[in-house]
Structures are given as C-alpha cells and as structure tokens.
Amino acid sequence: MSAPVLVINSGSSSIKYQLVDGETMEASATGLIERIGLSDSVLTHRHAGEKAVREDRFADYGEGLEAMVAAFEEHGTPLADAGLIAVAHRVVHGGERFVQPVVVDDEVERAIDGLSALAPLHNPANLEGIRTARKLFPKLPQVAVFDTAFHATVPERAHLYAVPSEWREEHGVRRYGFHGTSHAYVSRRAAELLGKSPKEVNVIVAHLGNGASVTAVERGRSIDTSMGLTPLEGLVMGTRSGDIDPAIVFHMHRQTGASFADLDAALNKRSGMLALSGHGDNREIEKAAAAGDRAAQVALEIYCYRIRKYIGSYIAALGGADAIAFTAGIGENSAEVRARALSSLVALGVDLDEAANAAGGPVISTPQSPITVMVIPTNEEGEIASQTAALLRS
Numbered sequence: 001m002s003a004p005v006l007v008i009n010s011g012s013s014s015i016k017y018q019l020v021d022g023e024t025m026e027a028s029a030t031g032l033i034e035r036i037g038l039s040d041s042v043l044t045h046r047h048a049g050e051k052a053v054r055e056d057r058f059a060d061y062g063e064g065l066e067a068m069v070a071a072f073e074e075h076g077t078p079l080a081d082a083g084l085i086a087v088a089h090r091v092v093h094g095g096e097r098f099v100q101p102v103v104v105d106d107e108v109e110r111a112i113d114g115l116s117a118l119a120p121l122h123n124p125a126n127l128e129g130i131r132t133a134r135k136l137f138p139k140l141p142q143v144a145v146f147d148t149a150f151h152a153t154v155p156e157r158a159h160l161y162a163v164p165s166e167w168r169e170e171h172g173v174r175r176y177g178f179h180g181t182s183h184a185y186v187s188r189r190a191a192e193l194l195g196k197s198p199k200e201v202n203v204i205v206a207h208l209g210n211g212a213s214v215t216a217v218e219r220g221r222s223i224d225t226s227m228g229l230t231p232l233e234g235l236v237m238g239t240r241s242g243d244i245d246p247a248i249v250f251h252m253h254r255q256t257g258a259s260f261a262d263l264d265a266a267l268n269k270r271s272g273m274l275a276l277s278g279h280g281d282n283r284e285i286e287k288a289a290a291a292g293d294r295a296a297q298v299a300l301e302i303y304c305y306r307i308r309k310y311i312g313s314y315i316a317a318l319g320g321a322d323a324i325a326f327t328a329g330i331g332e333n334s335a336e337v338r339a340r341a342l343s344s345l346v347a348l349g350v351d352l353d354e355a356a357n358a359a360g361g362p363v364i365s366t367p368q369s370p371i372t373v374m375v376i377p378t379n380e381e382g383e384i385a386s387q388t389a390a391l392l393r394s
C-alpha cells in the first residue's frame with residue numbers, strides 16, 4: 001500500500017472502519033463495532049477473506065477503537081506497521097465553512113461541534129470518534145472529510161430557501177445536501193465509463209440506501225441535490241418521509257399536541273417506507289409486494305415515483321443529461337426499483353435495456369439510448385481515503 005489511510009465512520013453507537021489505500025482506493029481490511037456502551041458489544045473484523053468476531057463489552061468509543069487496534073494485531077498487519085499516513089473521519093455536516101477536507105486541530109474540533117445544531121444525530125458522534133482517535137493515534141494527522149462538501153457548488157437558485165432572511169443569515173438555513181463523497185465518486189466513475197472527463201458530461205446520481213438522495217452533477221460540479229438543511233428532504237427513504245408540505249408539522253402539533261421532538265422523530269424514524277408498508281428494509285418490501293401485500297406494492301410505487309420525479313426535474317435542471325447512475329444498497333441491487341423509477345422516461349431520453357438491467361450492468365440502457373444508464377457500486381471510504389491522501393500531498 002502506498003498511501004494507507006484508516007477511515008473511521010462513527011455513528012451514535014457504532015463505528016465502521018476500513019484500512020484503505022488512498023491511491024488505489026482499495027480496502028485491505030474492514031470492520032464494524034456495534035452496540036458500544038451496551039453489555040453485548042460486538043466487533044466484526046474482515047481481512048483477506050476471513051471474518052473474526054469478538055463479543056465483549058466496549059464501554060465507550062475508546063474501548064471500541066482499542067479493540068479495533070487489537071483486531072489488526074491479531075489478523076494481518078498491526079496498524080503500527082501499516083505505514084498509515086492519516087486517520088480520516090467521515091463528518092456529516094460541514095456547514096458553510098468546510099467545503100474541503102481539513103486536518104483536525106482543536107479549533108476545527110470546536111467548529112465541528114458548533115455545527116451540531118444542524119446535525120444533532122450525526123456531528124456529536126463523528127466528533128467523539130475524532131477525539132478518541134486523536135488520543136489513540138497522537139502522531140498521525142486526523143483528517144475530517146465532510147458529507148456536505150461536494151455540494152458547496154450548488155448555486156443560490158437551488159440552495160436558498162424562500163424563507164425570512166434572518167433564518168438564512170443568523171441560523172444557517174439553506175440547502176447543504178449529503179452523501180457528497182458517494183455522489184463525487186459515482187459521478188466521476190460514470191464519466192470514466194463514458195470515456196470522458198468529468199468536465200465534459202452531465203450526470204444524475206441516485207444514491208439509494210437506507211438514506212437516499214439524488215444529485216445533478218454538471219461538468220463535475222454538484223448543482224442541485226435532493227437533501228436539504230438536513231437529510232430529511234427529498235426522496236422517500238427507509239424511515240424518513242422525504243418531501244412533505246411543511247404545514248403538516250404545524251397541523252399535527254395542533255391536532256395532537258405532539259412536541260417538536262416527537263414530530264422530528266416521527267418524520268425521521270417512523271415515516272418513509274416503514275410507515276407505508278410496515279418494513280423499512282427494501283428486500284422485505286419487495287418480497288412482501290411480490291407476495292401480494294398491497295401496502296408494500298403501494299409503498300414501492302410511491303418510492304419509485306418520487307425518484308422518477310427527481311430524475312425528470314434534474315434532466316431539466318441540467319438542460320439534458322449524459323448519464324444516470326444508480327448506487328448504494330437499493331440502487332446497486334434492485335433491478336425492480338431501477339426499472340420502475342425509469343419507466344415512462346423514454347421521451348426524456350432514457351431507454352432501459354431490460355436484460356442488462358436484470359443482469360446488473362454496469363451499463364443498463366440500450367446502445368441507442370440518448371442517456372446512458374449505469375449501475376455503479378459506491379466507494380465512500382475509498383473516496384475519503386483518496387481525498388485525504390490528496391490533501392496531505394498538497
């Protein structure tokens with residue numbers, strides 16, 4: 001490995017990690033530490049085709065990351081001998097300030113903390129991972145890579161909301177967008193598959209995982225994206241509503257007396273596909289729909305219709321697209337969702353090849369299709385490692 005980077009993605013009770021080469025973007029080891037702070041924590045470490053599982057109690061992030069260091073010592077190369085150039089951290093919200101990756105110091109830590117109001121579920125956990133890793137690897141640069149950064153190029157016409165000026169000027173209310181490392185990587189790969197430079201093509205990326213967003217990428221730059229101030233806006237997701245009339249919130253508050261915290265949780269955790277079908281996981285929904293479950297069928301219809309509307313509007317926003325790329329768990333694996341999301345788009349230049357779609361691509365449109373449709377596996381950790389290596393080289 002010529003530029004090994006330890007990539008850390010800290011969630012509220014879990015940490016995902018990968019040892020990735022920042023030049024080839026390939027991972028040599030990956031792991032997941034779950035249920036941190038509970039009595040039945042689990043660490044799963046994968047290296048060279050082998051899987052090692054350790055069940056233990058990791059009281060906090062420090063104990064979790066120490067268990068990760070031990071896993072590297074027991075399986076393959078110890079981290080101390082891996083020649084690490086940096087530890088890189090995924091940080092969800094970079095606000096208006098962080099539009100590039102940055103080496104973390106105390107001041108950057110404070111700034112990430114200051115952005116927690118915009119991402120209360122994510123930034124505090126990301127920061128906890130950074131603080132712990134700085135103690136554990138004091139000699140290595142710690143780099144923060146932001147989910148919002150790729151969307152810093154979205155112009156005012158798409159990032160400003162028509163709301164009172166003090167909301168925008170004093171409280172940071174605007175569209176930020178998320179999944180930036182995925183949209184950046186996949187749009188670049190789409191250009192590569194077309195045999196063009198990213199600067200020569202317009203690409204629409206549909207990142208469809210538990211969270212989901214669509215981005216319009218014009219000549220390598222994000223110009224619009226479906227998530228907004230927070231990851232709640234846009235597509236219907238596993239447990240998030242996506243776009244709704246904001247007045248629904250006031251209506252439900254008046255009707256039921258529910259607090260804003262309750263309404264926030266309802267729209268983020270109890271809505272979306274879970275609310276429509278009883279399942280948050282797409283595989284279960286597709287299975288139920290195939291077995292004749294009407295709620296699951298309607299949920300899939302709504303899910304795919306929302307994607308179709310965004311794709312159509314982004315073809316208009318871009319003034320024409322060269323490619324549409326599907327990625328993440330659902331985008332990479334569900335031929336049914338891709339086919340239904342693209343149905344009736346022939347007039348807009350999308351001619352799907354059903355057999356190629358069923359086979360999974362990478363190209364799933366006919367040779368005559370004006371817009372090339374692709375399936376591209378995302379590589380967020382690879383992109384984070386690559387951006388980290390580029391930052392340290394500069």
Ligand code: ADP
Pocket residue numbers: 208209210211238280281282283284286328329330333334
């Ligand atoms: P996250 O946003 O948590 O990273 P993923 O990108 O892993 O999520 O996507 C998870 C979603 O992908 C789940 O809804 C899951 O059901 C769906 N998924 C994974 N594999 C398949 C498959 N083979 N067919 C259909 N859906 C799938």
